[in-house]
Amino acid sequence: QVQLGESGGGLVQAGGSLRLSCAASTLTFSNYAMGWFRQAPGKEREFVAAISRSGGSISYADSVKGRFTISRDNARNTVYLQMNSLKPEDTAVYYCAARWGTIAIMSDTSYPYWGQGTQVTVSS
Numbered sequence: 001q002v003q004l005g006e007s008g009g010g011l012v013q014a015g016g017s018l019r020l021s022c023a024a025s026t027l028t029f030s031n032y033a034m035g036w037f038r039q040a041p042g043k044e045r046e047f048v049a050a051i052s053r054s055g056g057s058i059s060y061a062d063s064v065k066g067r068f069t070i071s072r073d074n075a076r077n078t079v080y081l082q083m084n085s086l087k088p089e090d091t092a093v094y095y096c097a098a099r100w101g102t103i104a105i106m107s108d109t110s111y112p113y114w115g116q117g118t119q120v121t122v123s124s
Helices: none
Strands: 004-007 010-013 018-024 032-039 046-051 058-060 068-073 078-083 092-100 118-123
Touching: 004 092, 018 032, 018 092, 018 118, 032 068, 032 078, 046 068, 046 078, 058 068, 078 092
Parallel strands: 010 118
Antiparallel strands: 004 018, 018 078, 032 046, 032 092, 046 058, 068 078, 092 118
């Protein structure tokens, strides 16, 4: 069982930056691939970014490429999402997710462990 806790959300103006963190309560964090997803009001949850357990393989949604960066620190059991050049359409609840295994997968159904989410609001 893995428990995940996100932090770092908030209100920011368009063009600004935020850094989300997700801390995992497991002694084997390096065995988990991690993902970030988001859900805006009235919309389905969508993939944002994913990172393999070693950090060597990373995937991004087209909508965030060049603006967001996913990274991880296995010594700290933490995955990060650096978000730059934020846009109002990035407003959503952001969730981190974990799955046992190597590969960074974009499908949310492949992740059995989820955090509670953190709200990101970007004003225009």
